[in-house]
Structure formats: C-alpha cells, structure tokens
Amino acid sequence: MKISIIGAGPAGCFTAYLLAKHGFDVSVYEQKSKIGKIQCGGGLTPSIEKVDAMFRTKEFKKTIVNRIASNIFRSLNNSLEIKFKHPEYVVNRIKFDNFIADKARKAGAKINLRSKFIRIKEKRQKIKFIIKQNDKEIEKETDILIGADGALSQVCKCIGIKKNLVLAIEARCIGKFKRNVYEIFLGKEYGKLYAWIIPESSSIARVGLFEEYNKFKHLIKKLNAKILDMRSGYISIDKPIKCYCGKNVYLVGDAACQVKASTGGGIIPSLIGAKILAKSIINKESFEKNLKKFKRDLYLHYIIRKVLNKLSDSDYDKLLEMIKNDSKIKKFLEESSRDEISFSKIPFRAKFLRYAKKII
Numbered sequence: 001m002k003i004s005i006i007g008a009g010p011a012g013c014f015t016a017y018l019l020a021k022h023g024f025d026v027s028v029y030e031q032k033s034k035i036g037k038i039q040c041g042g043g044l045t046p047s048i049e050k051v052d053a054m055f056r057t058k059e060f061k062k063t064i065v066n067r068i069a070s071n072i073f074r075s076l077n078n079s080l081e082i083k084f085k086h087p088e089y090v091v092n093r094i095k096f097d098n099f100i101a102d103k104a105r106k107a108g109a110k111i112n113l114r115s116k117f118i119r120i121k122e123k124r125q126k127i128k129f130i131i132k133q134n135d136k137e138i139e140k141e142t143d144i145l146i147g148a149d150g151a152l153s154q155v156c157k158c159i160g161i162k163k164n165l166v167l168a169i170e171a172r173c174i175g176k177f178k179r180n181v182y183e184i185f186l187g188k189e190y191g192k193l194y195a196w197i198i199p200e201s202s203s204i205a206r207v208g209l210f211e212e213y214n215k216f217k218h219l220i221k222k223l224n225a226k227i228l229d230m231r232s233g234y235i236s237i238d239k240p241i242k243c244y245c246g247k248n249v250y251l252v253g254d255a256a257c258q259v260k261a262s263t264g265g266g267i268i269p270s271l272i273g274a275k276i277l278a279k280s281i282i283n284k285e286s287f288e289k290n291l292k293k294f295k296r297d298l299y300l301h302y303i304i305r306k307v308l309n310k311l312s313d314s315d316y317d318k319l320l321e322m323i324k325n326d327s328k329i330k331k332f333l334e335e336s337s338r339d340e341i342s343f344s345k346i347p348f349r350a351k352f353l354r355y356a357k358k359i360i
C-alpha cells in the first residue's frame with residue numbers, strides 16, 4: 001500500500017518512520033530544501049522518552065542544548081517557582097527534526113525535498129494529488145494521503161478545514177538569563193497569552209510572546225537583550241478538530257490542531273498524534289476512535305487556555321499566591337508533565353470545571 005505524507009516535520013517524519021518500519025511504501029513530500037524548523041522554542045517535557053525508544057537513545061540526547069530544572073511564573077506583583085521533579089529539555093530543532101527524518105529514511109521512507117503539495121486532484125479508489133518540484137507541477141497517486149504540513153496546512157485548505165491560528169513572535173537573543181529556568185510572564189503586558197524565556201545558556205535564550213509586536217519589543221528592551229535572529233511562526237490553538245477527513249485522507253500534528261492550547265507546545269502532541277495514526281493504519285482501525293482519549297486531554301488544555309485568557313493582572317497575582325499556599329496543587333505541578341495531564345488527574349477538578357463554566 002502506498003502512503004504519501006505532506007510535510008517532513010516531527011509529525012510527518014515520525015509517522016513515516018512508524019509506517020515504513022512496518023513495511024509500507026512511504027513517500028514524504030517537503031516544500032523546503034532542508035529539513036528542520038527554526039521557528040520553535042524547542043522546549044520538551046521528559047514525557048518525550050515515553051513516546052518511543054528512539055527518544056531514550058544517545059543520538060536523541062545529542063539534539064539537546066540545555067536542561068531545565070524549574071519554571072518561574074511572573075505576574076505583575078507576584079512570582080512563583082515550580083521545581084521540576086524531572087528536568088525538561090531544550091532541543092535544537094534542526095538537529096531534532098533531522099534525527100527523526102534519518103530514522104524514517106533508515107526504516108525505508110523516501111523523503112523528497114523541494115516538493116510542495118499544491119492540491120488534491122481526485123479522490124476515488126486512489127487519491128491523485130499535485131506536487132510542485134522545480135517549478136513543474138507533477139501528478140502523484142497514492143492509497144493514503146496524510147497532511148502533516150503544519151499550522152498553515154495546505155491539505156487542510158484543500159478539504160475546507162479552518163482552525164484558529166495564533167502568531168508566536170520569537171527571537172533568539174543575547175542577554176543575561178537564568179541558565180536552567182524557564183521564565184513565564186503572565187498578564188496584559190505580555191501579549192495575547194503569555195511571554196517566555198527558554199534559555200540555551202546563561203547568555204543565549206529564545207524569547208517570545210503571542211501576536212503583539214509592540215509588547216515583544218518592550219519585553220526585549222526590558223530584558224536588555226539583543227536580537228540575534230527572529231523566528232516567528234503560527235501555531236494552531238483551537239479545540240481538537242476532525243483528523244480523519246474521509247476517503248483515506250488524514251491529518252496529524254499542527255495540521256490537525258494537535259497542540260496543547262494551554263501553552264502552544266506541539267512537538268510531543270504531534271508525535272503522540274503520529275503514533276496513534278500509524279497504529280490505526282497498521283491495524284486498520286478507526287483513527288477518530290483511537291484519538292478519543294488524546295482529544296479529551298487536548299480539550300482540557302483548550303479549557304485551561306480559555307480560563308487563562310479571562311484572567312486580569314490581579315487575577316494572575318492571586319492565582320500564583322493560591323498555588324504557593326496550596327501544597328497539593330504545587331506538588332501536582334512539580335511532579336506532573338504538561339504532556340500527561342488529563343481530567344482525571346487534575347486536583348479539585350469539579351471546582352475547576354464549575355469555575356471554568358462560570359467564566360468562559
């Protein structure tokens with residue numbers, strides 16, 4: 001069976017690896033001339049190690065540029081440090097994406113660079129689609145088409161799927177940073193959702209916020225940082241969407257809105273989405289059915305985001321104070337990975353849901 005995957009990011013290459021390993025004839029089409037996304041903070045929780053054995057190898061460790069011991073949340077008049085039980089990772093996305101792509105190639109997948117997906121021509125027994133290579137439009141035929149082409153997915157556009165996109169404005173900067181700490185800035189001064197500092201070292205960090213460029217400039221000035229290069233890009237921040245689009249067309253990763261809406265982090269969700277997709281194809285099972293639990297978890301992140309979006313500066317001050325004084329919530333945040341939270345695990349969930357219902 002022929003499988004064509006659009007996009008050679010983590011979602012596309014990991015799906016390609018899992019399916020090629022299982023003996024499928026897999027071709028990946030990537031529009032860029034090189035693999036690797038620079039528009040990313042590269043922050044990963046240790047949950048990555050549970051996704052697949054490849055993320056427990058020395059080769060994977062070579063993609064890590066820094067380890068993070070704690071989060072400091074800063075609101076207008078308060079701050080809170082959460083010390084992680086297990087350190088988090090900051091990866092070099094170029095190395096990370098190439099690491100997965102190499103695994104896919106070794107498993108037998110063919111990765112075609114400079115190959116831009118244009119449109120689906122026909123969906124019958126076989127799917128016919130158009131790829132642009134060297135300014136020439138070429139027709140391809142496949143049994144299964146997978147859109148792993150990121151937030152701005154052309155595959156989504158072709159099948160009429162719309163989702164909410166948020167612009168993440170990020171720059172790699174020189175300055176003075178806390179080497180092993182993620183800093184999160186909350187409140188109106190920091191753009192639409194929040195602002196972040198993800199350090200590579202004590203002098204280089206990835207600094208960003210969402211949507212508002214003036215506030216980004218203000219943040220850079222406040223940190224007394226110097227921009228080395230800008231790396232802005234879109235993230236799909238929305239409720240979970242339909243990922244099986246009928247007639248053997250599937251979506252995965254950012255294209256499928258498989259992102260934690262609470263933070264905008266999508267690397268691990270895109271790998272989890274890829275794993276569920278590969279399993280569904282290999283076992284001839286319903287993708288939507290297999291996605292049910294994962295989508296419920298993503299929906300929780302969406303509710304958390306909706307609640308956070310309603311908070312004022314003084315609400316954030318109070319929230320941090322409340323967490324400081326509540327050992328149960330603090331312990332939960334210290335010990336759990338944001339990639340593994342689910343409704344059943346959150347403390348005071350009934351109270352949280354009542355509150356969420358009231359304010360959103």
Ligand SMILES: Cc1cc2nc3c(=O)[nH]c(=O)nc-3n(C[C@H](O)[C@H](O)[C@H](O)COP(=O)(O)OP(=O)(O)OC[C@H]3O[C@@H](n4cnc5c(N)ncnc54)[C@H](O)[C@@H]3O)c2cc1C
Nearest residue numbers: 007009010011031040041042043117150233253254266267
């Ligand atoms: C500024 C910024 C910071 C971020 N920071 C973090 C972070 O710290 N942690 C985290 O977990 N997530 C972060 N994210 C989100 C993360 O980058 C994505 O969730 C992740 O890359 C999703 O992987 P993907 O494979 O689905 O999509 P992508 O990595 O976007 O890969 C899609 C691929 O498809 C290709 N493509 C697109 N259109 C076509 C086409 N028509 N034809 C052929 N190929 C095509 C693209 O070139 C790309 O290579 C950040 C995002 C941004 C923008």
